[in-house]
Amino acid sequence: MTTTPSGAAAGAPAIEIHDLHKSFGPVKALDGLELAVTHGQVAGFLGPNGAGKSTTIRVLLGLLRKDSGNVRLLGGDPWRDAVALHRRLAYVPGDVSLWPNLSGGEAIDYLTRLRGTVDKRRKAELLERFELDPTKKARTYSKGNRQKVALVAAFMAEVDLLVLDEPTSGLDPLMESVFMDYVREAKDRGTSVLLSSHILSEVEKVCDTVTIIRAGRSVESGTLDQLRHLTRSAVTTVVTGDPAGLAVLPGVHDVQTTTVEEGTRVTFDVDNADIGGVLTALSAMGVHSFTAAPPSLEELFMRHYGDELAQEEAAAKHAADAAEPGARSRAGAR
Amino acid sequence: MTTTLERPAPPAPAAPAARGGSTLTGTWSLIRFILRRDRVRLTVWTVLIVMFYAYFTAALGLMSDTPGALEARGALMETPAGIVMGGPGYGIDNYTVGASMANEGTVWMVLALSIMSILHVVRHTRAEEESSRSELVRAAVVGRHAPAVAAVVTLVLVNVVIALVSALAMTGAGGIDELPMADSLGMTVGVALSSIVFGAIALVLSQLSEHGRGATGLSLAVFGLAFAIQVAGNLREIPGGTTLSWFSPIAWAQQTRAFVDLRWWPMALSVVAILLLLWLAAILASRRDFGGGMIATRKGRADAKASLRGPFALAWTQQRMALLWSCLGLGLMWFATGTLIPDIGTMVGDLVSENPAMAALFGDDPSTFATGFLGVIVLYAVLCCAAYAIVMAARPKAEETAGRLEIALARPVSRGRWLGAQLSVATLGAVVLTAVSVYALWFGAVVVGESEPGFGPYSEVFLAQLPAVLVYLGFVAALFAWAPRLTGLGWALLGYTFFIGFFGPLIEDMPDAAHYLSPLYWVPEAFVEDFDGVAFVGLLAVAAVLYALAFVGFRRRDVVTT
C-alpha cells in the first residue's frame, strides 16, 4: 500500500465488502457478494443487467441498508458515517435525473456547493472538454448530456474515491475517451475508482482489477492477468500420432479432429491451469504445428453471461476457485 | 486482440406506415390499449360522477318536501353569492327540483368532468410522449396522429357513457314526472359536451407545451377563465345571463335550460368548438417534432446564483412558484367571496321579514346566517390549504422516484437535513397560504364595509385552523417515510374529512369515532365557537409527532429509485 490518500485510515482498503446480502422482498439482489478495492486502484465492476451492480453501489453509498455482511468504505461504515464519507467521494449514477427547473450549470454548482466551493476554472475546463452547454434546462438535455452534467460535478473536486455506475452508457466514443482521461488523471492523483460497466473495452483500458458478478454473487475477481489464467486457451495443433487420448485429459474441452495431409488437425479448449499435462501428452503424439490463443476478455465475459447450463456450472466452479485465497490475491496491484 | 462487446443496437426507427397505412394506423389497437390500461380509473370516475348526479337529485328531492324550501333556495340563487356558486338562474321564480339541479349542478358537473377530460387527454398524449413509452409505441406501426385520436375517441366514449347513465340515474332518483328523461339528457349531454370541449383544449395545449404538467396547468387555467367569464356574465343579468356568458363553454351546457324550457341548439356550439379545436390540434401536431413543443423552453443560467446553496435553498426554488400562484389564485378567490358577505346577511334578512316560514330554515337572526355561511367558506378555504400541504409533503417522493434524492444524498448531506429542508419549506408555504386565505376573506369583507367579525376573530380562526393543516402535512410526510407507496392516502384523509364535514351531520347513527379521524373535527367551528386552547395544543402535538415519525422513519429506510 504505497498510495494512501490523506485522511484515509492507513492500510484500510478503499472498499471492502464481504458476504453481502440484500433482498427486496422476494428478490435476492445480492447473495453473498465479495468485492475489494485497494487504495489508488481502478477497479472494474462487471455484470449483466440485473446482476446487482447498482444495488451494491447503493449499499456503498448508504442509500440502501444491507441485510447482512461486512461493508467498509474508506475505513468507515457506509450507513452510519454516510455524511462524513460522502465528503471524500463522488458518485455518478447510471441514469442521471436532474432538477427540471435548474440549468445544467446550476445543477453542477448546486451539487458542488454541497461539498465545498466551486472552482470556476476547473468548471470551465470540464465543460469545454465534455462539450457541454451549461445554460440548457435539465429537461432539454439528452441522456448523454445529463450524464455529462453528473460527470462534471463528480470531477469538479479532488476526492479519495470515485464511484461510477455505468458512467459512459450514454456517451459517444469521443466523450468516452475524455472520460477515460479524467479517470486516469484521478488515478494519478491517488484516487481510487470503482467503475461498473457492461463494456469490456472500457474496463480493460483503465482498470487494474476486475470483479465480475452475476445474480448477486462475485464469480470472478483479480487483476486482468490473473483472470486470464483462470480461463481457457483455444489450441489448434496438427499431430502425426493418434489424438484419441486427448479428450480424456483433465481440463480439455470440445475436441474436434480433421484428417489433413500432415496427420490429424486437432482443435480444443484447455483450462490454462491444466495446460502442462496437455503439452506432455501432445509431445508424445509428435507435434507438427501448434498455436494457442489466449482468451480475450470477451470470451471470459461471455462465458459468465451465457445462459447454457454447462456455462452455469463452469461459473459455479470458478466461483469456488475464486474463493480460494491463492487464486484471488488482490494485493498485487501495480 | 481485444474485441469490444457490441453495444445493443438502438431500436429500429419507426417503419414508414405499413402498406395502405396513414397517420391514423394503429388507432384501434391504441384505443383498446387505453381502455384496458385505464379500466379502473375510468370506472371510478364514471361511478363517482353518476353518484353525484343521483345524490344531488335525491338531496334536492328531500328538500322539496319542506314547503317553501325550494322557493327560498331559488331566492338565494338570485344573490351574487348564489350566482357565483350556481348558474344563470333559469326557473328560479318557480324553483323545482329539476330547475335547481340544472341551475346549480351544471357548473360543478362540468368542473368534475372537465378535470377528468383534461387529465385523460394529457395523460395519453403529452405525458406519454414526455416519458419514452410513447416512443416505443410510435416505433411500432402506429401513425403520427393515432395516439391523439385514440385519446379523443376514448374521451368521447367515456363522456357519452357517463351522460347516458347519469341521465338514467337522475330520472330514476327524481321520478319521471319531476325529471323527464329528455331534460335529464339535455343536462347530462350538455355537460358532457362542455367537458369534451375542455378535453380538446387540453389536446391543443398539449401540442404547445412540452411538459404534461404544463399542459394540465394551462388547461385548468383556461377552465378558471371560462368559470370567471360565465360568473361575470351571469352577475349582470339573472335569469339568463348576458352575451358575455356565452363566451364560456360552461354556459353552453347551462343555456340548454333543462327542466325549464329545454332547447338543444346551445350544444351545437360545443360540437363546433370541439371540431375546430381538434382541427387546430391536428395542424399544430403536424408542424411540430415528436417530443417538441411550440412554446420554446428558455435558456437557463450558466452558473447558479450565490443563494442556491444547500437543500433548503433548492427546495425553496422548487416550491416558490407553486406557493406564489396558490396565494394569488386562492387569495383572489377568497377576497371575492369576502366581498359577498354583506349580501348574504341582507338577503336573508329581507327573506325572513317577508316570509316568516323562512325563519325555520335560516333562523331568526340574519347575522348568524352570515356567520354560518362564513364557517362553510372557511371550511372550503382550509381544505384547499390542506390540499396544498398534501401536494407539497409529497414532493420528496417525486424527488426520490426521479432519482434526484439519490444524487443529493450521495453528497455530504444527511437524510435529516434533506427531509428537514423539504418539510420546512412545505410547512412555511402551508402557513403562508392559510394566512393569505383567511385574511383575504377578512379583507374582502372589510372593503365592502362589513367590519364584523373583525380582525381579531379572523386571527383566532387562522390560529385554530393552522394545526389541522399541519396534521395533513405531517401525515403525508410520515407516510413518505414509512410507506412511500401509500403517500396517496393523504388524499383519502382529505376526502374523508370533506365527506364527514359536509355529509356527516346528515347521516344518523354515525359513530362518534368516525368523526375523530377527521382533523377538522377537533377545530372549533369558525366564528361560532370560541378558540379552544386544548384542541390547538392537541392538534399541534399530533402534527409534531407525525413530523418526528417522518424523520425517524426516513433515516431507517432504503432510498428507492423508479
Ligand SMILES: Nc1ncnc2c1ncn2[C@@H]1O[C@H](COP(=O)(O)OP(=O)(O)OP(=O)(O)O)[C@@H](O)[C@H]1O
Ligand atoms: N428497489 C428494488 N425493488 C425490487 N427489486 C429491486 C430493486 N432494486 C433492484 N432490484 C432487483 O435487484 C436486482 C439487481 O438490480 P441492480 O439494479 O443492482 O442490477 P444492475 O447490475 O445494476 O443491472 P443493470 O446493468 O441493468 O444496471 C435486479 O433483479 C432488480 O430487479
Ligand SMILES: [Mg+2]
Ligand atoms: Mg445498474
